[in-house]
Amino acid sequence: MPVDMSKYLSLFVTEATEHLESLGRDLVELEKTGGTASIDSMFRHAHSVKGMAASMGFEVAATLAHRVEDLVDAVRSDASLLDRELVDLLLSTTDTLLSQVRAAAEGQPPEDSGPIERQLSERLARITGRSPSPTKVAQATARPSAPPVPPAAPKAPAPAEKENPQERDAGLGLPPRFGLKVRIAQSCAVPGVRAFLVHKRLSGLGNVFDLKPALEDLKAGRIPDGLVSLELETSAGEAGVRGALGNISEVEVLSLKPVVFTAPSPPAPMPSPESAKVVGHEAARTVRVRTELLDYFLDTAGELLLATARIREVGKALPARSQPSLDEAVDRLHGLVKDLHDKVMKARMTPLSVITDRLPRAARDIARRRERDVDLVVTGADIELDRAILDDLADPLLHLLRNCIDHGIESPEERAAQKKGARGRVLVSVRRARDRVVVEIEDDGRGMDPEKLKAAALARGLITAEVAGRLSDAEAYTLCCLPGVSTARDVSEISGRGVGMDAVKRAVESVGGTLEIESERGRGTRFILKLPLTVAVVNLLLVAVGEEIFGLPIAKVIGAVEAEAGTLSRSREAALLPYAGSLLPVHPMADLLGIPDLPRVGPRPFVVMEAESGRVALAVDRLLGQEEVVLKALSRPLDLVPGLSGVTILGTGRPVFILDVPRLLAA
Amino acid sequence: MRHVIFRLDKERYALPLSAIREVVVPPGQFTRVPRSPPSVRGVINLRGRVVTVVELRSLLGLPEPSPASQKIVLLDRGRRDLGLLVTEVDGIESIEKVAPAPGKPAASVRGVARLKGLAVTVLDPDGVDGAVAACFAR
Known part of the structure; x- marks a missing residue:
């Protein structure tokens, strides 16, 4: 293979998988409702998979997808054809395709799809009365003399002779394509010869695709009902095509019309968000992001929150005249980081x-x-x-x-x-x-x-x-x-x-x-x-209260400050902490949690959090830092304790409770 | 029925073997459960599970939780992670006849039995479970 396909492989795997999954959904939906809307979408999915598989050189998959496309096409013209067995067959084909895609992803050879392919062909023959055509890929690769097709869109690194209809359109400098159906008269004694002549003339005009029946069958005269269909890529124009066939006796041109490729401009709006994501140039508004990357963003946003809190604390040592401007800057920084954190959380929501x-x-x-x-x-x-x-x-x-x-x-x-x-x-x-x-x-x-x-x-x-x-x-x-x-x-x-x-x-x-x-x-x-609603993985601010450690959800933490308990102003015995221009009620954590308070002197840290009635300051003994932990549900009887939202086990093996501060204050 | 016999100080108690998952040695430190009733000693990390450990003495209303408690009897209650702190586990014995216990009736106590000439207080695992939930709910 002249082009290195490996870098396109993961894209192929993702997109083909999505198309196939959508196809399966459409099938089930179609069987249930009998509506026609999903047929078009099914056709598109099958068609896209065929094109992708062909361009990647996965011939077996392309063939299967092609058969599905044909069958769906048949159902499109006669919905009554869709019975349970056909749905079963199509669904198991979808499954086979999915496993082939998986095999491709792992660099394994595709599993044998012979039996299912035969079933598809039989079914197709029964429905259409024709034996199925060979697939475009097989046919295309069998034409060593074919002129190279320039690689089209960037995501289709098609090796020269592979056909990839999805990526083709008039704007890419390819000759227009025609769909052609001819009938060889039933009375004709040598249908094989006539058909061969048709093929030969047309091959002279350009490239023939999708010939049905296959060339071998044509030559042997195996032409059900005398019908031959094909697609022709030629710059000779409609008149040129008709002219080329004009003097072949016993051949009637049934239809000749330009082929419209549906993929670049689908006739109906995309039915599901998935399919919108797939076609990049159509829906440039969504991108794929790896989950690990999102995890990293979340981590970093959490760290930023703490770093901001730290700056605020360090700033306390600055002379009073630079305080207001620093506070303002830190407030702004905090707002931005908080917003970022929220957005990252949101981005993880699916x-x-x-x-x-x-x-x-x-x-x-x-x-x-x-x-x-x-x-x-x-x-x-x-x-x-x-x-x-x-x-x-x-x-x-x-x-x-x-x-x-x-x-x-x-x-x-x-x-x-x-x-x-x-x-x-x-x-x-x-x-x-x-x-x-x-x-x-x-x-x-x-x-x-x-x-x-x-x-x-x-x-x-x-x-x-x-x-x-x-x-x-x-x-x-x-x-x-x-x-x-x-x-x-x-x-x-x-x-x-x-x-x-x-x-x-x-x-x-x-x-x-x-x-x-x-x-x-x-x-x-x-x-x-x-x-x-949100993750079992939570970011905690770990604080020490007495000899115990507790976790506070970072998302609810507004900041942390250090202050001398004795210097706080008081109102009716309750301490008040000056913070960001207001006075916040102080709650000693040890009291809230029913834990013996350690005697202490000097400044102590306060964690500022959002509670139901507004911000509060929680007096703790030490800030231990941030940790991302896996939340465990509280088992009986712990779930009876008000103010606990979960429990986790730290890296050290120590169980630590996660506090639900609003409930703790309310209880 | 086979019972696990254990002691709270010198008094002997029994729980049906089928109600007990295992017996473990307490770790050096318990994580305190905030706002929990006094009989709750705390939680421990048992192979990744968070298990609540209760002083059985205190749960039964006996005076002065024993400082010498040194074994945790884990109840196997399917969906509950609950351990009882006891002084020592003696072994497994068969107990068939249970007579009503003296004193005021309690849900945690099924009755008393005679084992090798000595009295054993037979506990009811569901009653113990209920008593733990009750002391939390208060």
């Missing part, structure tokens, strides 16, 4: 749709395998969560969905007997509740049987009979989160092996969330995930 978009496809697959009819409804997926939480949530969410369909939703017959609608329903709803995001996954299936769960836990020796007898139903439901407990009658491929729910619970808790389960026999089950 809508839940990033993971819920995969659910419809998964729901369909699981439902098909289990012979269930299921409608999946997702609401509120535009709500945003920190990227780090989302990443950890994808698998648990999928597992819960499996649980709902696998164990929750009954078979259509069973549902009919229960006087329920034949189609089961799984609702995934996302909503904000104060500083938490609540994700609920509920089904309208058979619900869980607390007795069965108890029996399963008992059988595994996880609880004693005595305990089982005492458990409330609500407590019994949570038994399914113990390793090895499952009430599924049969162990399916998908779930029911009793692994999983404990993993779900662990994953949810590790990001600082909680998992609750509600269930009603015969009515359904609801899994409730309450998640922190």
Whole structure:
């Protein structure tokens, strides 16, 4: 390969993956709604993948994508062709393509796609009555004499003879392209000869693409219905083409029209934000940023906040006349840094749709395998969560969905007997509740049987009979989160092996969330995930109070100052700290936390924080610095303590509580 | 039923073996839980889990928490990370007959049993659990 393709590989992998995922979503959506809007978008996705794969020289993938494109095209003209089997076939092709993209990413040879390709070809033949054409890539590479196509857009470093229709357009100096359909009369005794002649004449005018049937078939006269279609790139113009074919007898030109490439100017608005991101020149307003980079930004913004606080403290030593101007400058700096910190936090926020978009496809697959009819409804997926939480949530969410369909939703017959609608329903709803995001996954299936769960836990020796007898139903439901407990009658491929729910619970808790389960026999089950809005990774200002260490969320810290406790002004016995032009109420942390205060002399640090009623100053013993920590949820009975928002374990192994200052002050 | 026998100073107590996950030696230092009831000794880091440790003596309303407490009995309550600070763990014994305990009834106490001629106070793990939650909720 003359051009080094490796640097384009990661771009190809990202973009092809996105197109394929969108394609899968569109398919599921299309099957559900039967609308036509997604067909165009599906076609575009398949077309883009074909083009990308071809330009990267991944011929197998390009061929598969081409077949998908053909099939989608057929569905476009006759929507009734789209039945379950076709959707299955297209979806598994999408999966095969995805695994080929993955293989390409790892530099592995693509897995064998022969069987699926044959299925696609058969299906295509059945629908169109023609045997499928060879793909453009294969054909293009087989033409060693083809004139070089100049590399088009920067992201298409196409080796010369590769065809890459997506990147082509009139502005790039390529000759115009025509789509041509001719019919060789049924009465013709030598269709192969006529067809060959057509090909030969046209090859003389320019480059032939997308010849259907393939040249070998043409020569052998294997031309279903006498129909030949191809695309021709030529500067001869329409008249020139007609002229070239004019004197071949028994050949009728059915259609001849310029080919319009859809990719550079799509006919419909892009259906999803993902696809908008993909085409760089269309949506230059979004860029990809690596998550590690965002983490770094967040770290640095946090450090800046502390550095600013430090400058303010050091400035106290300056002569009084330079104080006001320094304060002003530091205030401004602080404002900027705080703003930066907020923006970085915001940049890490990602809508839940990033993971819920995969659910419809998964729901369909699981439902098909289990012979269930299921409608999946997702609401509120535009709500945003920190990227780090989302990443950890994808698998648990999928597992819960499996649980709902696998164990929750009954078979259509069973549902009919229960006087329920034949189609089961799984609702995934996302909503904000104060500083938490609540994700609920509920089904309208058979619900869980607390007795069965108890029996399963008992059988595994996880609880004693005595305990089982005492458990409330609500407590019994949570038994399914113990390793090895499952009430599924049969162990399916998908779930029911009793692994999983404990993993779900662990994953949810590790990001600082909680998992609750509600269930009603015969009515359904609801899994409730309450998640922190922002990261389980929090930036803390660590402070020492007495012999203890506590963490204050940096995001809520306004600043820190040092002052001599004895010099503070007082109002009705309460100390007041002068800060940024106002007097802030002082709360000794030791008192707030119920910790014996150490006797001390000299100045002590005060941390200024935002509380419900405005700013407050917290008297601490020492500032220990900033640390980024992983927040742990408070387990019983710690969650009963007001004013704690979480706990973490420092690098030294020491557990440290993270304080919720407004609640601490209110309690 | 098999029980874990342990001591608070000289008095012997028992908890069902099935309710106990493990016994650990306390670390040098506890992290104090702010605003916690006096019977809460603090939290420890047990292999990455944050476990709340409670003075059992104080939870049971016995006078003067013993300074000699040197073992933590971890309750296995599925979703609770709770440890009880006791003086020493003696071993595992079978206890079948439990008679009502003298004194005023308490949720944490199931009753007393006779073991090798000596009295053992048999505790109820759920009752102990409830007592911890109750002292926090106050």
